[in-house]
Amino acid sequence: MRWSLSICLLIAFFSFQPLKAAEENRPLVMASNTIIADIAHQLIGDEARVISLVPLGTDPHNFDPSPADLKLSTEADLILVNGMNLENWMVNLIKKTGSTAKIDTVTKGIQPIFTGKFYTQVDPHAWLDPILGKTYARNISASLSDLLPKHKETIQFNLKVYLDLLEEVHQYSLERLKEIPQKKRLLITSHDAFRYFGERYEISVKSVLASSPDAELTVKDMIQLTEIIKNSEVGAIFPESTINPKLVNQIAKDNNLIVGGQLYTDSLSEPEKDAGNYIQMLYHNVNRIAEALLGERQKAEYDLWKSDFSDTLMSLGILVFLAACFLWMWFNVKTQHGG
Numbered sequence: 474m475r476w477s478l479s480i481c482l483l484i485a486f487f488s489f490q491p492l493k494a495a496e497e498n499r500p501l502v503m504a505s506n507t508i509i510a511d512i513a514h515q516l517i518g519d520e521a522r523v524i525s526l527v528p529l530g531t532d533p534h535n536f537d538p539s540p541a542d543l544k545l546s547t548e549a550d551l552i553l554v555n556g557m558n559l560e561n562w563m564v565n566l567i568k569k570t571g572s573t574a575k576i577d578t579v580t581k582g583i584q585p586i587f588t589g590k591f592y593t594q595v596d597p598h599a600w601l602d603p604i605l606g607k608t609y610a611r612n613i614s615a616s617l618s619d620l621l622p623k624h625k626e627t628i629q630f631n632l633k634v635y636l637d638l639l640e641e642v643h644q645y646s647l648e649r650l651k652e653i654p655q656k657k658r659l660l661i662t663s664h665d666a667f668r669y670f671g672e673r674y675e676i677s678v679k680s681v682l683a684s685s686p687d688a689e690l691t692v693k694d695m696i697q698l699t700e701i702i703k704n705s706e707v708g709a710i711f712p713e714s715t716i717n718p719k720l721v722n723q724i725a726k727d728n729n730l731i732v733g734g735q736l737y738t739d740s741l742s743e744p745e746k747d748a749g750n751y752i753q754m755l756y757h758n759v760n761r762i763a764e765a766l767l768g769e770r771q772k773a774e775y776d777l778w779k780s781d782f783s784d785t786l787m788s789l790g791i792l793v794f795l796a797a798c799f800l801w802m803w804f805n806v807k808t809q810h811g812g
């Protein structure tokens with residue numbers, strides 16, 4: 474018995490060593506955020522270690538990398554960044570570490586949308602449009618093929634499958650959003666992240682904050698937002714997973730809007746939740762937006778209330794009936810005894 478256990482342990486030890494060595498030999502791909510990391514992982518599978526510098530659920534606009542994060546960048550073979558001014562800070566810091574990794578911008582070829590008062594800022598959130606997501610995937614596949622030329626065919630095959638999945642999300646989004654009436658085609662979110670999505674699906678966008686969640690909110694901005702809400706028939710405002718919902722909740726209360734389901738903009742969710750990967754995130758967002766702007770959410774709440782009310786009414790009816798039966802029997806018994 475003891476011998477067999479020792480043999481098992483010995484086999485486990487020797488079989489573990491080569492696996493560990495293989496793990497360490499795999500190239501390290503560092504993406505600036507979880508969305509880019511997921512696309513890279515879908516294309517390359519386990520042939521490379523893919524990590525995200527900005528952790529899950531963290532705001533990438535104001536992320537402050539630790540010395541350990543920066544040290545990891547010196548071990549990376551390839552660094553994938555969004556560009557469009559999202560991570561200038563990160564690229565500068567990485568260059569200072571002496572990292573020799575190739576830094577590729579995954580939004581190459583995408584026409585940027587300018588925002589801000591004087592249209593001097595770029596909205597970096599091109600990934601929220603699935604058609605532009607295809608450009609991300611194509612650029613990432615080219616970077617990965619350069620890094621791992623012997624896996625080029627697999628990467629190309631995975632890319633083709635992935636592009637089809639993105640096309641399906643796009644077709645689904647078109648279908649899901651087409652019934653929203655013109656006056657309700659306004660998407661109000663915490664920060665300015667839906668310009669590309671809005672342009673693709675002909676939905677106006679307005680945000681409480683600017684394109685970075687740490688932007689200052691002025692009284693003038695607030696008055697302007699209230700005016701826009703009053704002049705539209707929009708009934709919902711949306712919180713985002715990486716931003717404190719306090720302000721959105723307050724605006725909803727002040728303007729009699731419902732708070733739509735939480736949207737994922739700057740980060741994926743935990744793997745087992747609603748937006749565990751990029752494709753799921755796109756489906757999740759379009760469903761939350763459609764159900765709130767189409768009033769399905771309010772209707773569902775009303776139906777639930779109506780069904781609860783009918784149940785209560787039914788219970789009351791039964792109680793009244795039983796009480797009436799009891800009273801009738803009591804009255805009969807009393808009459809017979811009296812008689």
Ligand SMILES: [Zn+2]
Nearest residue numbers: 534666684739
């Ligand atoms: Zn953002």
